[in-house]
Amino acid sequence: MMEGLAEIRDIGKLTLEQKVGQMILCGFEGTEPSAEAIRGIREHAIGGVLYRARNVCDTAQAAQLSMALQAEAKACGQLPLWIAVDQGGGALARLAEGMALMPGVMAIAAGGNKTAAYKAGSISGRELKALGIHMCLAPVLHESNGPANPRTGAHFAGEGAEHLGDYGVQFLRGLQDAGVAAAAKPLPGCAETDTASADGQSRLDAAHLRPFRQAIEAGVDAILSIPVVEPGKRTEVNPDLAMIRLLRRQLDFEGVIVTHCPELDALNDEGMEHAAVMAVEAGADLIVLPVRHDLQLEALQSLIEAVRKGRISEERIDRSVRRLLALKERYGVFAAFEPDAGMVSALARVGCEAHKETARRISEASTTRVRDEKALLPVSANGSLYVISVETAEHLQAAEAAQAPFTLGRALRQLGCKVTEFLVPQQEVEALRHELVRSVRYGQQVVVATYNAQFDAAQAELIRGLLAVGKEPIVVAQCSPCDLLAFPDISTFVAAYESRPHTLRSAAKVLLGQREATGKLPVAIGTLHAAGSGDSGT
Numbered sequence: 001m002m003e004g005l006a007e008i009r010d011i012g013k014l015t016l017e018q019k020v021g022q023m024i025l026c027g028f029e030g031t032e033p034s035a036e037a038i039r040g041i042r043e044h045a046i047g048g049v050l051y052r053a054r055n056v057c058d059t060a061q062a063a064q065l066s067m068a069l070q071a072e073a074k075a076c077g078q079l080p081l082w083i084a085v086d087q088g089g090g091a092l093a094r095l096a097e098g099m100a101l102m103p104g105v106m107a108i109a110a111g112g113n114k115t116a117a118y119k120a121g122s123i124s125g126r127e128l129k130a131l132g133i134h135m136c137l138a139p140v141l142h143e144s145n146g147p148a149n150p151r152t153g154a155h156f157a158g159e160g161a162e163h164l165g166d167y168g169v170q171f172l173r174g175l176q177d178a179g180v181a182a183a184a185k186p187l188p189g190c191a192e193t194d195t196a197s198a199d200g201q202s203r204l205d206a207a208h209l210r211p212f213r214q215a216i217e218a219g220v221d222a223i224l225s226i227p228v229v230e231p232g233k234r235t236e237v238n239p240d241l242a243m244i245r246l247l248r249r250q251l252d253f254e255g256v257i258v259t260h261c262p263e264l265d266a267l268n269d270e271g272m273e274h275a276a277v278m279a280v281e282a283g284a285d286l287i288v289l290p291v292r293h294d295l296q297l298e299a300l301q302s303l304i305e306a307v308r309k310g311r312i313s314e315e316r317i318d319r320s321v322r323r324l325l326a327l328k329e330r331y332g333v334f335a336a337f338e339p340d341a342g343m344v345s346a347l348a349r350v351g352c353e354a355h356k357e358t359a360r361r362i363s364e365a366s367t368t369r370v371r372d373e374k375a376l377l378p379v380s381a382n383g384s385l386y387v388i389s390v391e392t393a394e395h396l397q398a399a400e401a402a403q404a405p406f407t408l409g410r411a412l413r414q415l416g417c418k419v420t421e422f423l424v425p426q427q428e429v430e431a432l433r434h435e436l437v438r439s440v441r442y443g444q445q446v447v448v449a450t451y452n453a454q455f456d457a458a459q460a461e462l463i464r465g466l467l468a469v470g471k472e473p474i475v476v477a478q479c480s481p482c483d484l485l486a487f488p489d490i491s492t493f494v495a496a497y498e499s500r501p502h503t504l505r506s507a508a509k510v511l512l513g514q515r516e517a518t519g520k521l522p523v524a525i526g527t528l529h530a531a532g533s534g535d536s537g538t
């Protein structure tokens with residue numbers, strides 16, 4: 001046990017085991033400190049923990065959990081912990097209940113207001129800090145690779161790197177100014193681009209690195225590198241390693257590099273321990289490990305052994321630990337053990353009406369009426385309206401928390417519309433599509449809320465089935481606007497970008513004609529609609 005914080009701030013006083021522990025960010029199970037998490041703090045001096053949706057019930061519980069974890073670190077004489085979360089807004093948010101959940105960067109970009117991006121980051125940061133969270137694995141900075149890439153979804157802010165960088169950088173500035181370290185993400189893996197060739201390197205730089213250059217110039221604290229694995233393909237080198245090297249050698253990034261080690265190592269047959277060692281050799285400072293405690297131990301022990309056997313120098317470990325401790329100092333993590341008189345008032349402002357109103361305004365500005373060629377909008381509030389909603393990841397999160405999913409049909413009902421809605425699990429669309437078509441064919445109007453339909457033939461077949469029986473569906477994309485590529489002949493298409501409650505309420509208002517759709521596409525939809533397109537309907 002150490003004598004005090006002054007002692008353990010001195011890297012020379014730390015043992016090798018403690019220094020390696022500082023480079024680890026662990027997941028854990030449950031809504032209270034698990035036995036495994038406590039063991040990681042006490043026996044391995046881990047640098048911090050990562051909250052997932054399964055760890056958090058509401059804001060009061062999240063704040064209590066943060067205090068309990070820090071109390072455990074203090075009791076056993078270890079350094080205060082990073083408490084981290086992936087909270088990029090919209091679909092990329094692990095904490096929702098009780099928060100003023102902001103739209104994601106793509107939706108904000110659709111609204112065209114860079115100040116809104118800063119406000120969204122600032123409010124998110126202030127609310128996270130009130131919960132004892134000091135690091136946010138956000139925002140996403142990644143130029144869209146185009147509609148053929150299923151990983152882009154609706155999380156990336158535009159096909160023009162400068163456009164994306166403007167909004168992503170403003171969001172991360174807001175986070176950092178609020179006192180929360182931002183880890184911008186993701187850097188693509190080598191599986192996406194052939195960096196071995198000069199042409200491949202040129203494409204990589206043009207398509208992916210410019211937003212990160214902007215972020216580095218803006219003073220981003222950390223960058224998160226995420227491995228990418230192509231289904232059915234193998235590679236001998238973890239594909240995020242080349243990107244880590246690019247950060248250090250090409251972009252001269254001196255901040256903290258965070259990397260994920262996947263729970264199922266599909267990249268080679270050597271296991272978690274080799275993935276962790278390779279990541280540190282490449283230049284990573286902080287390794288996010290999976291929930292499984294045995295895999296966490298493998299990674300920790302392999303790093304310690306790599307130093308003892310001379311594969312990694314202790315000086316290399318020291319460089320990472322100095323970066324991490326400096327960042328903890330900058331963001332007040334060392335004060336986590338000290339009483340905070342303002343914590344109660346800060347916690348009371350989490351999810352306050354002013355914050356929610358900001359989220360609502362940003363969301364309403366984002367809804368994009370891409371086309372309405374046959375003037376199907378607005379829908380009638382008193383007619384026979386059917387809504388088919390494809391279940392999204394956000395709906396599943398609500399179900400796991402024993403909450404009723406908030407759907408587009410529910411949003412329409414709240415606005416006084418008579419609606420019959422079918423909420424369909426994505427994997428069941430194929431089996432149910434004929435029955436769905438029969439159920440809605442006699443309705444006055446039909447709305448279909450899609451979810452990544454560009455990669456799901458069953459949703460495209462559902463739309464074609466409706467057209468075949470003479471029903472012109474109004475399609476609302478709950479994630480990527482590139483869903484339109486799956487059914488380019490439909491006449492009415494609205495991009496909502498997300499399926500969080502505030503987003504669906506905004507889309508419902510547009511459908512009912514209660515407000516104009518002022519959003520513009522932040523990405524092109526193939527050759528159908530250019531970035532910047534949008535029909536207000538006026």
